[in-house]
Amino acid sequence: MTAEDWAKLIEQLSTLPGGAAAAEPDFFGSLVEDDLAPLSSEWDYEGWLLKDGNLLSLRLHEGVEGMRLYHVSPEEELAIGHAGKELLDTARTGNVSPLLLMLLAIATGQIDDSKRLKRVAPKIDGAAKDLMLMTVCRLCG
Secondary structure, X not given: OOHHXXXXXXXXXXXXXXXXXXXXXXXXXXXXXXOOOOOOXXXXXXXEEEOOOOEEEEEEOOOOOEEEEEEEOOOOEEEEEEEEOHXXXXXXXXXXXXXXXHHHHHHHOOOOXXXXXXXXXXXXXXXXXXXXXXXXXXXXX
């Protein structure tokens, strides 16, 4: 995705009541703990501790400029999807959570996760799709 693609998602998030800042509590609040997520890697950038005890971790992609989303459980770490450095740069400029943007990009199909998010975190996947319907979908939002 290009910086323009990420900026478009940020613009669409701003159409929500409360803007992008309201997206996480409104769509993911019942699924994410209020506590800080524990570090799961030296590459962690942003993480959400899920109420099911697992973790979503957006990490700097070591060796490559970009970001990679992981689902971390006691049994395994599963790479969900990856994005270029434009994600972090645009998220910083737009003052938006890069993890939230990554989930929205997966929901819109702009980031291919091969349905891994749906398999390991179906409620998060569903919430991301609900967010997409409210912001990106021209029929709904």
